[in-house]
Amino acid sequence: MSSAFINSLIMFYVHCVDLESREKTDPESVHIINIDIQDNQEEATIGAFMICDLCTLVRTAQLQLIMFIAANVNP
Secondary structure (H helix, E strand, O other): OOHHHHHHHHHHHHHHHHHHHOOOOOOOOOOOOOOOOOOOHHHHHHHHHHHHHHHHHHHHHHHHHHHHHHHOOOO
16 A cells, blocks of 8 residues: 555544544534645646536535435425
8 A cells, every 4th residue: 555545544533533523513514635735836726626526516506405305305
């Protein structure tokens, strides 16, 4: 396994531990997405736009699913 992959697993584990340690007040799904971005201005800018696009796509998919479920619920 590459060191980048191992580092990704470590970061995933750290975030999971953090989420598990928080007070559970409202059970909601959480998306954990690991994106490798090089530490320079150009890559950071490109990465920021890509992450914003990804978040928009995830939110749109969630809204579409909610509308689908609402439209198919039998009264």
